[in-house]
Amino acid sequence: xxxxxxxxxxxxxxxxxxxxxxxxxxxxxxxxxxxxxxxxxxxxxxxxxxxxxxxxxxxxxxxxxxxxxxxxxxxxxxxxxxxxxxxxxxxxxxxxxxxxxxxxxxxxxxxxxxxxxxxxxxxxxxxxxxxxxxxxxxxxxxxxxxxxxxxxxxxxxxxxxxxxxxxxxxxxxxxxxxxxxxxxxxxxxxxxxxxxxxxxxxxxxxxxxxxxxxxxxxxxxxxxxxxxxxxxxxxxxxxxxxxxxxxxxxxxxxxxxxxxxxxxxxxxxxxxxxxxxxxxxxxxxxxxxxxxxxxxxxxxxxxxxxxxxxxxxxxxxxxxxxxxxxxxxxxxxxxxxxxxxxxxxxxxxxxxxxxxxxxxxxxxxxxxxxxxxxxxxxxxxxxxxxxxxxxxxxxxxxxxxxxxxxxxxxxxxxxxxxxxxxxxxxxxxxxxxxxxxxxxxxxxxxxxxxxxxxxxxxxxxxxxxxxxxxxxxxxxxxxxxxxxxxxxxxxxxxxxxxxxxxxxxxxxxxxxxxxxxxxxxxxxxxxxxxxxxxxxxxxxxxxxxxxxxxxxxxxxxxxxxxxxxxxxxxxxxxxxxxxxxxxxxxxxxxxxxxxxxxxxxxxxxxxxxxxxxxxxxxxxxxxxxxxxxxxxxxxxxxxxxxxxxxxxxxxxxxxxxxxxxxxxxxxxxxxxxxxxxxxxxxxxxxxxxxxxxxxxxxxxxxxxxxxxxxxxxxxxxxxxx
Ligand code: T1G
Ligand code: NAD
Numbered sequence: 001x002x003x004x005x006x007x008x009x010x011x012x013x014x015x016x017x018x019x020x021x022x023x024x025x026x027x028x029x030x031x032x033x034x035x036x037x038x039x040x041x042x043x044x045x046x047x048x049x050x051x052x053x054x055x056x057x058x059x060x061x062x063x064x065x066x067x068x069x070x071x072x073x074x075x076x077x078x079x080x081x082x083x084x085x086x087x088x089x090x091x092x093x094x095x096x097x098x099x100x101x102x103x104x105x106x107x108x109x110x111x112x113x114x115x116x117x118x119x120x121x122x123x124x125x126x127x128x129x130x131x132x133x134x135x136x137x138x139x140x141x142x143x144x145x146x147x148x149x150x151x152x153x154x155x156x157x158x159x160x161x162x163x164x165x166x167x168x169x170x171x172x173x174x175x176x177x178x179x180x181x182x183x184x185x186x187x188x189x190x191x192x193x194x195x196x197x198x199x200x201x202x203x204x205x206x207x208x209x210x211x212x213x214x215x216x217x218x219x220x221x222x223x224x225x226x227x228x229x230x231x232x233x234x235x236x237x238x239x240x241x242x243x244x245x246x247x248x249x250x251x252x253x254x255x256x257x258x259x260x261x262x263x264x265x266x267x268x269x270x271x272x273x274x275x276x277x278x279x280x281x282x283x284x285x286x287x288x289x290x291x292x293x294x295x296x297x298x299x300x301x302x303x304x305x306x307x308x309x310x311x312x313x314x315x316x317x318x319x320x321x322x323x324x325x326x327x328x329x330x331x332x333x334x335x336x337x338x339x340x341x342x343x344x345x346x347x348x349x350x351x352x353x354x355x356x357x358x359x360x361x362x363x364x365x366x367x368x369x370x371x372x373x374x375x376x377x378x379x380x381x382x383x384x385x386x387x388x389x390x391x392x393x394x395x396x397x398x399x400x401x402x403x404x405x406x407x408x409x410x411x412x413x414x415x416x417x418x419x420x421x422x423x424x425x426x427x428x429x430x431x432x433x434x435x436x437x438x439x440x441x442x443x444x445x446x447x448x449x450x451x452x453x454x455x456x457x458x459x460x461x462x463x464x465x466x467x468x469x470x471x472x473x474x475x476x477x478x479x480x481x482x483x484x485x486x487x488x489x490x491x492x493x494x495x496x497x498x499x500x501x502x503x504x505x506x507x508x509x510x511x512x513x514x515x516x517x518x519x520x521x522x523x524x525x526x527x528x529x530x531x532x533x534x535x536x537x538x539x540x541x542x543x544x545x546x547x548x549x550x551x552x553x554x555x556x557x558x559x560x561x562x563x564x565x566x567x568x569x570x571x572x573x574x575x576x577x578x579x580x581x582x583x584x585x586x587x588x589x590x591x592x593x594x595x596x597x598x599x600x601x602x603x604x605x606x607x608x609x610x611x612x613x614x615x616x617x618x619x620x621x622x623x624x625x626x627x628x629x630x631x632x633x634x635x636x637x638x639x640x641x642x643x644x645x646x647x648x649x650x651x652x653x654x655x656x657x658x659x660x661x662x663x664x665x666x667x668x669x670x671x672x673x674x675x676x677x678x679x680x681x682x683x684x685x686x687x688x689x690x691x692x693x694x695x696x697x698x699x700x701x702x703x704x705x706x707x708x709x710x711x712x713x714x715x716x717x718x719x720x721x
Pocket of ligand 1: 042043045081082083084085086097118120121122123125144145148150151152153154156297300301
């Protein structure tokens with residue numbers, strides 16, 4: 001099957017999780033030690049085979065007189081990356097992970113865990129159930145379950161505080177961060193750091209030391225020293241509870257973590273374990289778990305594109321950037337942060353000085369905050385070279401153009417790049433809306449031209465839309481994804497259309513918000529409803545942050561081609577005509593007295609809204625927060641479906657990842673398309689058909705949405721290429 005808008009034919013897809021032929025856990029007796037190796041690529045996730053294998057190993061150790069101790073290690077690049085996330089939401093298979101952890105802890109012979117690479121979630125719970133823990137320097141320890149809407153449900157909330165103390169343990173669980181080996185040693189999570197890169201060898205040597213020193217079993221459940229001072233512990237938990245309630249903005253599992261740890265202070269160990277399990281199962285049932293796990297896998301699936309299977313990336317050692325403005329400078333910083341040399345070209349000396357200063361400003365701020373040394377800054381800036389001559393780009397492997405959003409200016413720049421760049425160099429444009437096929441066609445090497453749509457600020461925003469024009473070569477697409485990996489960006493493949501995936505869909509749900517505002521909802525109620533839904537900001541706050549002038553320029557550019565029959569709300573124009581562009585002008589939809597970042601509702605804006613309603617002959621009506629969210633999401637989902645249906649996005653999950661990483665969509669809702677699946681596509685379609693009675697032109701149901709509803713399918717059915 002050929003991918004729409006590209007020259008690539010789809011190859012046979014790689015099966016997701018090939019069933020392992022070799023046992024997931026294998027054991028061998030090394031002298032008087034039972035060596036237990038978990039071998040379940042890619043990250044030794046604790047699926048049912050691994051759980052059974054571990055319990056069988058404990059039984060084998062107990063039943064083998066020759067065995068005096070047990071050593072658990074992981075094969076490959078990880079100790080254990082946690083429970084098998086793919087099993088969540090499915091009927092549980094025995095044994096459960098708590099049974100495995102308790103089985104290991106109860107072993108009558110010393111059990112040692114030797115960690116390398118990731119030891120996360122259930123993997124760290126296994127290690128904490130062992131009697132002794134050693135780690136190599138590359139070990140990464142953590143209990144990141146909250147990032148999946150869960151909590152450590154196999155004893156983590158009970159054993160971690162016993163090893164680390166209440167506050168460090170709870171902070172580790174609430175942050176979800178990965179801790180390095182040295183810090184884990186200092187924190188009491190492990191007993192020993194080992195040299196070298198062979199956990200098995202280091203572990204076997206240490207086991208012999210322990211046996212020689214007659215070190216017996218040492219069960220974490222019995223280590224209560226750090227829990228002695230109950231009053232202090234309760235005070236710490238209360239403070240963390242208040243802090244978390246504010247910070248977690250409606251997230252379900254973080255507060256459950258604290259509840260579980262508190263149970264450990266009030267209840268005997270095994271009862272506290274059962275209570276932890278109950279809370280864990282509540283998290284499993286929470287819709288937030290489904291949303292967060294969808295996001296986890298979606299951001300990993302999104303890079304699996306046909307071109308990456310069909311071709312290898314080209315060399316990527318030197319990068320050029322044309323334009324040193326808002327985006328050019330941010331892009332240059334992003335590339336410098338990845339350790340690559342950058343050559344920046346600008347129109348003239350004044351502009352190049354400004355471009356250099358824009359880059360330097362970022363690092364000066366880091367030095368001022370003590371997050372970078374002046375020496376480190378100097379080393380980074382030494383990798384930036386600047387010029388007004390395009391010839392300076394002759395050796396670049398990839399050049400990113402970020403000049404004015406004007407077709408003639410961009411084509412002139414690409415003509416220069418076509419003249420000076422070496423054969424095989426990738427020529428990329430950062431345009432937001434212009435036709436990349438037309439830019440490519442203006443060169444003699446359209447197969448080397450691609451869109452790299454960064455988001456502002458480019459050195460911060462994780463999203464990168466990789467826009468694939470019709471004539472691009474597969475290895476150029478693969479090179480773009482490789483660049484994204486180097487820059488630690490989340491890349492999404494997009495087809496060529498006005499606004500690609502993100503801005504195209506944004507334009508539609510943004511219009512729906514304007515329609516609601518003109519029909520009776522205040523911009524402040526709309527923003528409040530979306531914040532309640534989980535967004536950090538509502539659409540009118542975002543407009544004030546980005547600057548209303550950018551949207552105004554786009555509307556003016558589109559005026560000539562706008563469908564005269566289509567509804568056009570003029571409120572934003574009225575506000576911009578007054579020069580109220582938002583935070584940068586001290587007022588926009590909100591007032592920002594003395595440059596404050598949090599805006600205050602502006603009665604003059606409400607007066608403008610009322611005047612526009614009268615001009616349009618509209619009698620305002622009430623919109624509840626639920627009404628607002630239903631319309632906003634219906635518009636977003638419907639256009640998302642069109643974008644998938646027209647092949648601009650490969651899968652619905654590509655739309656989800658775009659909005660999670662570029663438009664502040666609340667992660668616990670998984671993205672607009674996954675959210676729609678959970679609401680029910682029939683309900684979303686029903687809403688659209690209801691709204692269409694008011695405005696059939698704006699609310700035209702996506703043919704894909706209608707097809708899926710008719711077939712009783714959902715968007716997720718399209719997520720597997
Ligand atoms: N389960 C299933 N698959 C997993 C997995 C897991 N835990 N971790 C990774 N994978 C897959 C991933 O989808 C990808 O697959 C491949 O492995 C490589 O991953 C009871 C409830 C370990 C730091 O949250 O953070 O334990 O795309 O591309 O960048 O208390 O993966 O190749 O088909 O991310 O080197 C807690 C999740 C689980 C850790 C490696 N654990 N994983 O990063 O590779 S909940 C986590 C990670 C739990 C218990 C609870 C990262 C990594 P594919 P990757 P990476
Ligand atoms: P900007 O005005 O801040 O910077 C543009 C720079 O290009 C200026 O410094 C100018 O001197 C330089 N320039 C113009 N013509 C040139 C030429 N012929 N040769 C070399 N340099 C030249 O604009 P910006 O906001 O950085 O936008 C740049 C591009 O990025 C546009 O296509 C825009 O649509 C796109 N973009 C912008 C944003 C955003 O939020 N600002 C986000 C994504 C993409």
